[in-house]
Amino acid sequence: MDLSDTTEVEVARRAARRRRTGARVALYGLVLAFTGMAAFPFVWATITAFKRNQDLYNRANNPFVFNLDPTLEHVDLLLSGTAFPTFARNTLLVGVLVVAITLALSLPAAYSLARLDMPWGGAMGIAIFFVYLIPPSLLFISLSRVVATLRLQDSVWALVVLYPTITVPVSVWLLMGFFKTIPREIEEQATIDGYSRFGAFARILVPLAFPGIVAVVVFAFTLSASEFIYALAFVARTSEKTISIGVPTELVRGDVFFWQSLQAATVMVAVPIALVFNLFLERFITGFTMGAVKG
Amino acid sequence: MAIVEVRALTKHFDGDVHAVEAVDLATTDGEFLVLLGPSGCGKTTLLRMIAGLEEPTAGDVLIGGNSMAGLPPRARRIAMVFQSYALYPHKTVLQNIVFPLKAAGMAPDERRRQAQWAADLLGIGHLLDRKPRHLSGGERQRAALARALVREPSVFLLDEPLSNLDAKLRATARDDLKLFQRRVGTTTVYVTHDQVEAMGMGDRIVVMDKGRVRQVGTPGDVYRHPADTFVATFLGSPPMNLVRRDDVVVGFRPESFLPKGVADAGAEALTVSFHVHRVEYLGSERHVIGTVEGLGEETRVIAMLPATVSVDVPVERSHEFVVAAGDLRFFDVGSGLRTERQRL
Ligand SMILES: Nc1ncnc2c1ncn2[C@@H]1O[C@H](COP(=O)(O)OP(=O)(O)OP(=O)(O)O)[C@@H](O)[C@H]1O
Ligand SMILES: [Mg+2]
Numbered sequence: 001m002d003l004s005d006t007t008e009v010e011v012a013r014r015a016a017r018r019r020r021t022g023a024r025v026a027l028y029g030l031v032l033a034f035t036g037m038a039a040f041p042f043v044w045a046t047i048t049a050f051k052r053n054q055d056l057y058n059r060a061n062n063p064f065v066f067n068l069d070p071t072l073e074h075v076d077l078l079l080s081g082t083a084f085p086t087f088a089r090n091t092l093l094v095g096v097l098v099v100a101i102t103l104a105l106s107l108p109a110a111y112s113l114a115r116l117d118m119p120w121g122g123a124m125g126i127a128i129f130f131v132y133l134i135p136p137s138l139l140f141i142s143l144s145r146v147v148a149t150l151r152l153q154d155s156v157w158a159l160v161v162l163y164p165t166i167t168v169p170v171s172v173w174l175l176m177g178f179f180k181t182i183p184r185e186i187e188e189q190a191t192i193d194g195y196s197r198f199g200a201f202a203r204i205l206v207p208l209a210f211p212g213i214v215a216v217v218v219f220a221f222t223l224s225a226s227e228f229i230y231a232l233a234f235v236a237r238t239s240e241k242t243i244s245i246g247v248p249t250e251l252v253r254g255d256v257f258f259w260q261s262l263q264a265a266t267v268m269v270a271v272p273i274a275l276v277f278n279l280f281l282e283r284f285i286t287g288f289t290m291g292a293v294k295g
Numbered sequence: 296m297a298i299v300e301v302r303a304l305t306k307h308f309d310g311d312v313h314a315v316e317a318v319d320l321a322t323t324d325g326e327f328l329v330l331l332g333p334s335g336c337g338k339t340t341l342l343r344m345i346a347g348l349e350e351p352t353a354g355d356v357l358i359g360g361n362s363m364a365g366l367p368p369r370a371r372r373i374a375m376v377f378q379s380y381a382l383y384p385h386k387t388v389l390q391n392i393v394f395p396l397k398a399a400g401m402a403p404d405e406r407r408r409q410a411q412w413a414a415d416l417l418g419i420g421h422l423l424d425r426k427p428r429h430l431s432g433g434e435r436q437r438a439a440l441a442r443a444l445v446r447e448p449s450v451f452l453l454d455e456p457l458s459n460l461d462a463k464l465r466a467t468a469r470d471d472l473k474l475f476q477r478r479v480g481t482t483t484v485y486v487t488h489d490q491v492e493a494m495g496m497g498d499r500i501v502v503m504d505k506g507r508v509r510q511v512g513t514p515g516d517v518y519r520h521p522a523d524t525f526v527a528t529f530l531g532s533p534p535m536n537l538v539r540r541d542d543v544v545v546g547f548r549p550e551s552f553l554p555k556g557v558a559d560a561g562a563e564a565l566t567v568s569f570h571v572h573r574v575e576y577l578g579s580e581r582h583v584i585g586t587v588e589g590l591g592e593e594t595r596v597i598a599m600l601p602a603t604v605s606v607d608v609p610v611e612r613s614h615e616f617v618v619a620a621g622d623l624r625f626f627d628v629g630s631g632l633r634t635e636r637q638r639l
Contacts, residue, residue: 188348189381191368193442194398203394207385 074260087246110175178212304354329497374443540591551622
């Protein structure tokens, strides 16, 4: 291109502008497509939850619209005909406690492995990670002895004790990575500014590792809410079940699936969690893009 | 305010990296002491041991006359500015500055007032609500300094605080920093590998090399009377010319090496034949590069002629140059240490 030719420059400028507009359109199109893909199952589940049996089980009907008037019958069955509220409460209890235990154990462990320069620190970090690679479907046999010894069978507390064995190793590994990215000098500065090692950890490292902590919270909570094998193996009493095991066992009776109630359960669990995570999302992203230290 | 002293301070890493080797130093009260040396000579390590961030392999650090052994950094009442500034990225400038005051348990109102005072003193009073990532390099440096001085520490430890600034900003920051230190009168240990910074700011300069102290003295002292050939060539730009003659090394500064007749060099002046290869015009001065003949081994030396000296020095010819007797330095060939004046 000849930069001294005004028309040629003008043509190039217009081409660049067209390309920018094109890129925008493509971007929004893509985002819309993915949003639709992500939201579609929930929309379908929500519609299904309110359908009458005659509507749902007629193969001639369009599955995505109400062919007959919607009904609250199945939601009512879920809420008052099953122990769903209890399941939800149990899930919340297990989730919150597992998150708390996971953070309480993995934050100090990750900090020690990342910062204390112990000669066996690296090997230990890898060993911890290997623990995660053992599948729960092998472990639950031996763990049943542990649960029996602790007299926790048929109790949500069995899950509160067991889930951290899965979440802690992963979280240690994840947080270790975050702590390693924080320059040592920032922490040393805090000890010079008058804080103990613990004070520097709590006031400087924890806030700076916040994105990692959010990731751990999300991971530990979703795992507690969705884990199936341990919950099935160790909890049989209805009043102690969590959603992930309670809903399928109570709403699938023999070969009868209570589809509408199952869908209602799915939506009622997933949407609130999605909304809560959304509150964190902004901090999560700003944390990742936090500015560098040097000028 | 306090005196910082280190005794036989030594730090070895992993057994065979001798970062700091038996260093003895003492500041006077309120002094601005500069640690100067090439990269990797152990300046930062020495400073970190004074701060308590690094455990010495041997030796002792004393502040205010008391041994600091076993005391964590927070107990030493020091303020340190790291080379990277180490501002807390998630806190605003104000939160950064009050952070040490919080640790000291100061009331919020008082904290705020102190922070404002420190920020105004350094001219960043209008930036208190910014996060460090929205500051320029110079502003970051000021924020870090403000955080260091806000709690009136007993000692300032500054590790190359100006090295991230561009040349112009560095010059003004140098003035500000020095003026500020004069005003508060706090004992300061300042690390740099920039000799101009060291000469311009230091009350005394500690020249280090390979973990050892080579010389301690006022800027004039270390420049005019270098203790050994390392100091002689490390300071000055261009550095001191060294010419080997039998078992001594003869040294003279480029600015004392002048064409005969330009200045009155005195009766005992050394006159040598200087074969000129090249002349560089640098505006305020001329560098004349060539070899000396007849003094000792033929060595490449540089003469620096101020712009006020206008004699013509044609290249590829020999000229008579002189050095006043008082400007000659002598070093031992083996050890490199300064020796007695010799007759040439
Ligand atoms: N943690 C460490 N482990 C091993 N060696 C180290 C460590 N810290 C520093 N060293 C070594 O000690 C020597 C002195 O390092 P130091 O950082 O004190 O140098 P410096 O004079 O500050 O250099 P610069 O001007 O480049 O900052 C170097 O050879 C360095 O490689
Ligand atoms: Mg250094």
